[in-house]
Amino acid sequence: MEDKNIINNDFKDIVFNRQSVRKFDPTVKISHDEFEQMIAETASAPSACNLQAWHFVIVDTPEGKEKLKSYFMKFNMPQVETCSDMVLLFGDTEAFKSYRDLWTKAYHNGQIDKEKLDEVFSTFLPLYEHADYDTLVMDASIDSALAAMQFMLVARSHGYETNPIGGYNTKKAAETFNLDAKRYVPVMAIAVGKRAPQDKPEVKSVRYPVKQICEFA
């Protein structure tokens, strides 16, 4: 994968110095070309059965931001107003409908053999074709949550900061952007941009001690 806009390749810095930024430099614009590169890098995240049940809506216009203001909670307005882009991440409960084409293409490209193709069609695909809606929502949400984390780290490697956001009216998320609300379930939004000077010093968020959250079995 081309990595022309990756300016930070320091794993420790990218991962451990990530923190939610809520005030961005509003003058910064991220090109669609670079954004598509970040999404391509994000889409290398793992997903159950490689279903890739995620869908990204990238909001970067004043009109789009007005729409966000109609259903985002008030405390998230600084991010809406100052971010370069707001990524709306939806789980796609119908991703399995493209699954046959994806794997058939991989087979024709010589990336998998016939045995693997048959296995996919006889083992994984029926799981989704016969799954109930709640299972499809859960699977799509898990896939998308992994993509969300990967996106936040990819953004840092491009020199941007992020804030994951769940504070919005989830019932309005899909319909506001003309998506089928049954198919596309909201997972989270992610504000992206360059850090602006903050009004008050950022407090590093605290974590529970490992012994409290972890056990060996």
Ligand SMILES: Cc1cc2nc3c(=O)[nH]c(=O)nc-3n(C[C@H](O)[C@H](O)[C@H](O)COP(=O)(O)O)c2cc1C
């Ligand atoms: C699913 C999810 C929803 C969140 N929703 C909001 C939100 O609505 N507004 C906000 O300012 N931060 C939100 N956050 C950010 C968290 O507050 C933040 O990640 C947490 O306090 C840890 O801080 P850090 O990101 O700086 O490490 C959300 C984070 C996640 C993962």
